[in-house]
Amino acid sequence: MEKYTKNSQIPKIVKKLLPAVVSISVSKMLPIFENPFGGKSFPFLIPKGEKKIKTGGGSGFIIDPSGIVLTNRHVVSDPRAEYVVIVNEEEKYPAEVLAKDQIHDIAILKINGKNLPTIKLGDSSKLELGQTAIAIGNALGTFQNTVSVGVISGLSREITAGDIMTQQTTKLRGLIQTDAAINPGNSGGPLIDMEGKAIGINAAMVFMAENIGFALPINNAKKDLADVKKYGKIRQPFLGLRYVLLNKEIKDKFKLTIDYGALVVSEPTPQGKTEAVIPGSAADKAGIKEGDVILEVKNEKITQKNPLESVLEKCKIGQEINLKVIRKDKEMMCKTVLQERE
Structure with a gap:
């Protein structure tokens, strides 16, 4: 790794790209309160209106000179917050959230700028x-x-x-x-x-x-x-289930007969348990149930290196797909039509 050599290209790369790396400030209007008597022991506080308060922040980078910025979706997840992109530590631009990718945690922002520094995208x-x-x-x-x-x-x-x-x-x-x-x-x-x-x-x-x-x-x-x-938005095909990818470790732990595929399971969340198969979804219409293992989609084997989402990303909304499923050690074939993720 080229890291500490005297003739390293890293400082040159960093110097060239730094202007295109931006800060994203997150703020929102929040209520503020005051003690009407000024004492610390008074048990009740009186509302005094609202004040814009910084609630978070993150980073992003400009990929188009007109002001297209990439960042994480979770950096701009609050729909009630205001987002400001800071370029070169001083220039501040209000940011519009153009789109959020819920699956990959990606957000696309737009700021009104011209001839902004950019970073090219690799492969x-x-x-x-x-x-x-x-x-x-x-x-x-x-x-x-x-x-x-x-x-x-x-x-x-x-x-x-x-x-x-x-x-x-x-x-x-x-x-x-x-x-x-x-x-x-x-x-x-x-x-x-x-x-x-x-x-x-x-x-x-x-x-x-x-x-x-x-x-x-x-x-x-x-x-x-x-x-x-x-399209003016991110469009993604939607099967409508939650799963974990099987491997040899999971197979041995739960004494399964296979070490590949997508095991359909519900997931615990702070709000409670989520459903394994979303009602009315393409998976539901195909008859998929919790505990099923999806072995193949469109004749592509589901593995750690080729997960279900990767296969679905190559499909189109409205496309009919075939699923090879194992249920209680019995293989079965299902068909369904992919929906659009909302």
């Missing part, structure tokens, strides 16, 4: 283990232009990420794992390769563990950008 399908990765962001919302360097240490990773604002958890699949330091403040910033192109969007870190960070593959964002340009 995350060509990543290799051990290649150098540079994470840039607005660390902890205070220390701007923070840079960390590491390597790609894993591909096609799966984690469960929590959203502080909504108290909901989301499964993120197909992630890039890196040992470049990623923290909540540079979430939404770019993960850069040695060609100076964005190969991912910094997404999450594993707390209580060192040197384990994750980034969203940039190819997911490229598809979202194409959808917004063509």
Whole structure:
């Protein structure tokens, strides 16, 4: 890894790209209260109106000189908040949220600017283990232009990420794992390769563990950008079920007969247990039930390296697909028509 050599290209890459990495400030109107008597022991506070208060922040990066910005969906998840993009530490632009990708935790913002600095998008399908990765962001919302360097240490990773604002958890699949330091403040910033192109969007870190960070593959964002340009929104086919990918470890733990496929299961959340199969969905109409294992979709085997979401992303809304399912050790074939995710 090119990290500490005297003739390293990393400082040149960072210097060129830093102007395109932005801070995103999150604020909203919140009620404020005062003690009418000024004493600390008075048990009741009187409402004094509302005040705009900063409630969060993150990073993003400009990918079009007209002001298109990529970041994480969870950075801009509050529909009642106001978002301001800060360029070069001083220039402030109100931001419009053009689209949010609920599956991949990606958001596309628009600011009114001209000739803004940009970062080119790379190809995350060509990543290799051990290649150098540079994470840039607005660390902890205070220390701007923070840079960390590491390597790609894993591909096609799966984690469960929590959203502080909504108290909901989301499964993120197909992630890039890196040992470049990623923290909540540079979430939404770019993960850069040695060609100076964005190969991912910094997404999450594993707390209580060192040197384990994750980034969203940039190819997911490229598809979202194409959808917004063509349709004005992100369009995704929807099967309508929750699942975990099987592997040898899960097979042995639960004494299953297979070590691949998507096991249809409900998921616990802070709000309660979610349904494994969404009523009225394409999966429901196909007769899929909790406990089923989907082995194949469109004759493609479902594995850790080829998860269900990856197969569905290659399908079209309204397309009829066939599913090979195993239920209580008995294989069966189902057909259904994919719906559009709302």
